Amino acid sequence: MKKYILPVMTTFLLVSCNKIEEKIDQTVQETTEKVQQKAQQAVEETVKKTVNESINSLTNSQDAKFNEVFPTTGSTIVTEEKGKRIKIPGRPEGYIFKYKADITVLLPFLEGQPTSDESKSEKKARKIDGKSIVDKLSFMSKFLPENTFDTSFLEDIKNDKSIEYYKLKRFPNSSTIIYNPKNQTIIQYVEVNK
Incomplete structure (x- = not known):
């Protein structure tokens, strides 16, 4: 055992x-x-x-007014205006505006803005396909810190087929315009090339 x-x-x-x-x-x-x-x-x-x-x-952003970039002749063509001046190193100064306006009044007003170089400027705003704009905005929004900008409008412009897109270059300003005809809301990005 x-x-x-x-x-x-x-x-x-x-x-x-x-x-x-x-x-x-x-x-x-x-x-x-x-x-x-x-x-x-x-x-x-x-x-x-x-x-x-x-x-x-x-990203140095500060409040801005539409008439700082586009001086008016006394008549107000935009309402419910919100704007930001943005300075990103290595890029020209830019402005983002959100406001309400009648596009049939706004476009001729912008087309009539003075230019410092007519050869680099367009006389008429061009209606463009917005797919590339939506893609760029979607891409950029991924890199923005939270609460920098209200990006909820991205879903609206992705899904609403009635949204219109315009480009207009009146040197030194180059504008990209997103227009919602349902509520006459405009989002405009202006790049100032000096």
């Missing part, structure tokens, strides 16, 4: 040691995975915060 007790005890000890070793390995592996996951999450949050801060510091 003593012959059997020693091998049985040895086997029992080996099995117990193996189970303890497996439990230790499992605990170490679970802890390592949790630490890696938390580290990755911390890195992602830090990168997002840094990118947002960098873009915010690069």
